[in-house]
Amino acid sequence: MSDMNGKTVFITGASRGIGRAIALACAREGANVVIAAKSDQPHPKLPGTIHSVAEEVEAAGGRALPLVLDVRDEAAVKARIDEAGRYFGGIDKLVNNAGAIRLQGVEKLPAKRYDLMHQVNARAVFVCSQAALPWLRESDEGHILSLSPPINLAPKWFAQHGAYTTTKYAMTMLTMGMAEEFRSDGIAVNALWPKTLIATAAIEFEVGGPELMKQGRTPAIMADAALAILKRPADMMSGQAVVDEDLLRETGITDFDAYRYDASSDKPLLPDFFLD
Template structure:
């Protein structure tokens, strides 16, 4: 029996891309999945809403709860987490997947855009984890997983887009802190980051365009790694900034070709923050 059977996983930004892939992968393992995101109605460019993902999960025989959530609103965060916990009888895992990106330096970045990145990336890890904590303590097998990178202080990762970098590293540093702080509650806290570019609409429209898509992998590689981490027994793995490919290699995966976004032998691009 899967370790995620009947467990409840709360995923922020769960309506598209990596969040959607994690939601579907957890559901296949028998988890109850809460899809919490802003996308209540269809976007002109981007496919997927919280409702379409919930429908995909239910059509596959899983349990899903779509909730409209802006992670910048800590009162709403608390309300939605409690709502989800009451609906499913608790929360066993929180996946901090919601993200905001703008690869611009300090000189040309609007302060309002920096605020959004800080709120959606770093601050949301704080707000969502704090709100979920009472339920994760009750779980007895709680997990927090944030999609943020290992800390790499090579100046090249700060030179062109220091504002974005600092908000993503803040997610990782908060997670390292929570791993120690929450250890006494039996809660595991980790980060997960992709070895290569992941081909999603965020890449297509915000960070490189369609030509980069062919040099990335499908979101499913992150989803499979996330399921592996969330399935580990409490306390076995905590305080780590993990890479998707490394997690899957530990599980015995050797061939990653089926994760490629496009067929062919174009070299895959390493993701940000990895030398």
Template sequence: MLNLEGKVYVITGASRGIGRAMAMKLASHGAAVVVAAKSDKPHPKLPGTIHSVCDEILATGQRALPLQLDVRQEASVQQMAERVEAEFGRLDGLINNAGAIRLTNVECTPVRKYDLMFQVNNRAVLLCAQALLPLMRRSGGGHILNLSPPINLDPKWFKDYGPYTTTKYGMSMLTLGMAEEFRGDNIAVNSLWPKTTIATDAVKYEAGGEQLFAVSRTPQIMADAAYTILSQPTTQLSGELLVDEDLLRRFGQTQFDHYAYQPGTTEFFTDLFLDRP
């Protein structure tokens, strides 16, 4: 496996769930991780802060920097970029993991909720890429990874979740565009999406409740897939909308039982935007 010692990665939304798992995975392979998220103080319902995740990483002997970040605010994103350069002087990858979700149709989605989803899911990808691109270029290139799905044009995804769907597909379209735009800069851009639901707070509170955990996987599969992507040469993997299990199989992994949230589970709930078997 590729040693990431000396490399630096920014992960947004890294205080819990998939972002935390990715931060721990990259740190376990020697990377320094910028843990960027809004949560700098404990939440009554949602465990984890930027400081708790950094403490976990520091306990392993690796470097970590907690940064409070509001991806909706251009000034906050720019300050984050300046702090990363001052602290590390380089950047090898950006993972746009921060997300907002509201699974309602057009009629039932308050405009303020749509604005939030657009700002966090879509606009933030552009803001973070713009702010960090100069440092990544000066570092010789790297990876941008967006957590967004393959673009499935089945009308059912637009009928029931149109507002959310358009913001996530917008991220995927930015992936395709940036992959071509930054190809000459030795910067690979890809998207990653889970094949099954993942046992996170987003699923617990917005996508079916804790009972869905029984047919979900842990965030570790997304972390392993992200590490696999970031381990590839930028010239060999870019401009793809990837699915975690499919990507890991492509690179030789055959065992997936250990990712089950509930040990022994063999049937899982297929995630949004993917055709069910």
């Protein structure tokens, strides 16, 4: 496994939730962490900004660079990635974590909401990866990691929210394609997805509310799995879409109770989308 100390990790959507957890996990390993997100000012309902996470990263032992970024803006993506590369002297890892969700069928989903999901999910993987590629080629441990699921074509995953499903699957298909395209460059490209619901703001405000979060795990499990992937050599793992618990079991972890969001809840954990 490679050493993350001194490596530079660029994370989109890193001001809260899974992105923040990955940022802190990398920081504890001594990494340079670029916290790229739209959250420059405090939100009345959602905790965390790029600046508060930057402070946490520094406290955890890493170096931080908070950058305001809307991943829908192609020019801004390139400018911010190049800024980060110049600041830290390179970029070794790109984590495509930013995401948008709306669980509606085609009939009632506004087209502008579909456009948002496409831009923040699928298109951002394309734009961010393309912009980061010159920097990743210069690294001896280049890696692109996107938070998207193994592709499951069972009709039930399309029936009620086909638009969201197709944008998340597009992320994984881009992952598969880039893994082959960039293999000769020594750049690993993989996707990661949670086995169970993860208690984040997206779940609380877009999916099921605070009660549903009791049936989930904390973002820490995704962070630990992401770190395990990012530390693997490019020739050891590329072109895979893996599930957090399955990957961590391979590393020898067998006790997952510590990841439970509400340890006092007797409700069963809910499997995440796209997993049978």
